[in-house]
Each structure stands twice: as C-alpha cells, then as structure tokens.
Amino acid sequence: MKLTVFGATGGIGREVVRQALDAGHEVTAVVRDPARFTVTGERLEVFRADLTDPEALRGAVAGRHAVLSGLGARNRAVAATGIAARLTRPVLSAMDAEGVRRLLVVSAAPLGPVPPGQGVADRAVLAIVNSVLKDVYADLRVMERELAASATDWTSVRPPKLTNKPVTGRYRTVVGGNPPRGRSLARADVAHAMLAMIDDPSTVKQGVGVAY
Structure with missing residues (x-):
C-alpha cells in the first residue's frame, strides 16, 4: 500500500514509518524539519511541508491508500493551543481535495467509555489523570468531533498511558470502548495496531481502545 504518515518525527509516527517500511509499504513521511527525521528506507519519501497549509499537503496525500496521523500535543502547554485539532484540519481538507478517504489518528483512552466492571482504584486514577491532562483531552475531543463531521473513513485509536517498550503485537482492542x-501500551504497539486496522472495516468511523 501507499501510506502517508503525519507526525512522523514523534514516537508513534516514527514507529508507524519503520513498521510500514518493514511490511513492504511505500511510505511518505510528512515533516516540518527533515533534520529531525532519521528513518531511512528505499520505499520512503520525506515530504517537507507547512502542516497548517492544506494546499501544501495535497501532494503528500494524493493517490495514497491511507493516511496515518500521530499529530498531537507533547505537553500540556502545547495542548492548550488546541494543536491536535488545529493540525488535523488541514489534513482533512487536503484529503477531501484529493479524494483520499482512509484516515487513522492517535487519540487517548479517556475519550472512550469507562469499561464495565472497572475497579474503584482504576476509576480514581482515571479521574486524577483526566483532571491533570484536561487540556490534552479537550483538544482531542475537538479533533474527534471534526473527524466525525468529515467525509473520511476515520478511526480514532485510543491508547492509555504510553511507554517506549518494544513492539509485541500482543494487545487487546475494543471497538467503541476500552x-x-x-x-498502558507501548508506542510501538500503538503503531502496530494502527497499521493492522487500515483494512479492518469494523474500525471505520469508530474510536478503538487499545491496551495490554
């Protein structure tokens, strides 16, 4: 497949690019600063672009089978600017202009429903996390609302706490839940899950919880 990856210099984005190349896909990695991107490969194109300009992004998504995005806040201060929603809008516009429909993005587990049978301790931890990271989740909620209003065949992948452990390929997924x-989930396994969902029709227009 021909894939485009946004947020390719981030922890999840880099893993998506690496794993996609290892699987034999052709990958376009969209970056603002190529100097920060160290992944190489024969089937890799590094596409430098202003991520706020939909016209500048059209060449990155034209003719692709799917777009995968790891765009989002790396800290609370950045989240307060609404960066995930703000950078996803031009991607949606570029995809619409080029007739590309499949889009997978990284969101977060707290945007999904609390699983049945969740213990009191887990609920308490979740309440604390929601309070501390409220700006991050508010930003992601806006992003998800705009996905739902778009013409894309979107999937919002919702991991819990992220780690830097190696890929395992062994995790649980719940469509429409958590x-x-x-x-927790390793960034490498978030990438693995995103790639596995590209051709899964059950995940289209759904939030999907993913965790160990």
Whole structure:
C-alpha cells in the first residue's frame, strides 16, 4: 500500500514509518524539519511541508491508500493551543481535495467509555489523570468531533498511558470502548495496531481502545 504518515518525527509516527517500511509499504513521511527525521528506507519519501497549509499537503496525500496521523500535543502547554485539532484540519481538507478517504489518528483512552466492571482504584486514577491532562483531552475531543463531521473513513485509536517498550503485537482492542484494566501500551504497539486496522472495516468511523 501507499501510506502517508503525519507526525512522523514523534514516537508513534516514527514507529508507524519503520513498521510500514518493514511490511513492504511505500511510505511518505510528512515533516516540518527533515533534520529531525532519521528513518531511512528505499520505499520512503520525506515530504517537507507547512502542516497548517492544506494546499501544501495535497501532494503528500494524493493517490495514497491511507493516511496515518500521530499529530498531537507533547505537553500540556502545547495542548492548550488546541494543536491536535488545529493540525488535523488541514489534513482533512487536503484529503477531501484529493479524494483520499482512509484516515487513522492517535487519540487517548479517556475519550472512550469507562469499561464495565472497572475497579474503584482504576476509576480514581482515571479521574486524577483526566483532571491533570484536561487540556490534552479537550483538544482531542475537538479533533474527534471534526473527524466525525468529515467525509473520511476515520478511526480514532485510543491508547492509555504510553511507554517506549518494544513492539509485541500482543494487545487487546475494543471497538467503541476500552479494554478493562488497560493501563498502558507501548508506542510501538500503538503503531502496530494502527497499521493492522487500515483494512479492518469494523474500525471505520469508530474510536478503538487499545491496551495490554
């Protein structure tokens, strides 16, 4: 497949690019600063662009089978600017202009429903996390509303706490919900899950919880 990856210099984006190349896909990695991008490969195109300009992004998505995005805030201060929603809008516009429909993005588990049977301790931790990271989740909620209003065949992948452990390929997914007692997931396995969902029709126009 021909894939485009936004947020390719981030932890999840880099993993998406690496794993996609290893799987034999052709990958376009969209970056603002190529000097920060160290992944190489024969089937890799590094596309430098202003991420706020839909016209500048059209060449990055034209003719692609799917677009995968790891765009989002890396800290609370950046989240307060609404960066995930703000940078996803030009991607949606570029995809619409080029007739590209499949889009997978990274969101977060707290945007999904609380799983049945979730323990009191887990609920308490979730309440604390929601309070501390409220700006991050508010930004992601706006992004998800705009996905739902778009013409794309979107999937919002919602992991819990992220780690830098190696890929395992062993995790749980719940379409429209969250795995019970799902407390963490490696960025590498988030990337693995996103790539696995590209051709899964059950995930289209859905939030999907993913966790160990």
